[in-house]
Amino acid sequence: MVPKRAVDRQSPVPLWSQVQDDLRRRLSEGEFDTVFPGENALVTDYDVSRNTVREALRGLRAEGLVTAERGRAPRVRRAEIEQPVGTLYSLFASVEAAGLTQRSDVRVLDVRADGVVAAHLGLEESTPLVHLERLRRAGDAPLAVDRVWLPATVAAPLLDADFTHTSLYTELAARTGTRLESGHERISAQVPTEGERKLLECGEDVAVFVIERTGIAQGRPLEWRQTIVRGDRFAFDARFSARGLHLAVAPPAPPPSPPPAPVMPTAAGT
Known part of the structure; x- marks a missing residue:
């Protein structure tokens, strides 16, 4: 079983802000490059309420780091x-x-x-x-x-x-x-x-x-x-398309010329 991530319930910092800061750190470290956990997984992971998770995700969405639409699993936003x-x-x-x-x-x-x-x-x-x-x-x-x-x-x-x-x-x-x-x-x-x-x-x-x-x-x-x-x-x-490419292509070499015909001796040259 994956241990729960610590949040400080005695801290004056709201729980949603603590969760948001930790998720932001994990995002920056590339932990979620393949998949971002859903709300249920985050509730279990941090041992907080769904409203706390949603508030944390709302901030990450506003920053453009994840998508977190209602009814859909959150996703990491890449170069949106x-x-x-x-x-x-x-x-x-x-x-x-x-x-x-x-x-x-x-x-x-x-x-x-x-x-x-x-x-x-x-x-x-x-x-x-x-x-x-x-x-x-x-x-x-x-x-x-x-x-x-x-x-x-x-x-x-x-x-x-x-x-x-x-x-x-x-x-x-x-x-x-x-x-x-x-x-x-x-x-x-x-x-x-x-x-x-x-x-x-x-x-x-x-x-x-x-x-x-x-x-x-x-x-x-x-x-x-x-x-x-x-x-x-x-x-x-x-x-782009091939039409938009300007390539310097050498023309095909011409076929070799046929060898010259042999010169036949004339009567004057004999």
Whole structure:
């Protein structure tokens, strides 16, 4: 018989919180990579009530770590947010499409100059830029640190927008009539800094994707964005076919030429 896991009934910490913390630890250690225990097993394992287990699972679900719908066994959630590669997408829409509520903590919204960013946009170094920095949340848990710059000549109306629950592209279109048409992205895997790890509330074993995007409107760069997103909650999805592959294939070698016909001696040469 598996021994029950200890919960401290004398502690001021609620039982559901103790169970939740222990399950979070076990998840981070990869204990449930194959199967996550159901409610009945957890009730027996921790010797607590079903309501306690459900409250613990509710928090894990809000963090995006497990699915725990009523009537279905809980499951570990792996990279529940998928992003298409090679399309103009909205992170806001991708989070909502995954069934999670998108919310942002707006850290910066102002006008400033940045020579490096201006160079990305093909502008003079002193060009005023609208800068928006948000901590993007999926459910209640942090998902990404998102920083974007746009020329103030176009994007100044965004300074009055409330970006806690809306898409930048939606506000840009509604307030300026501008829509991105295309762009370029560079995606790399990196180890987050201590500050980024703290913002994203991720463990030391979690890497991040760094996405750098240049958005194009009317044939000119309009947006430069850097998004640092948790690698354990995010996945990229690509579709491809043979038509989309550009392979350098050498043409087949021509068949060997037939040997030249022998030259017959002529009367003059005899």
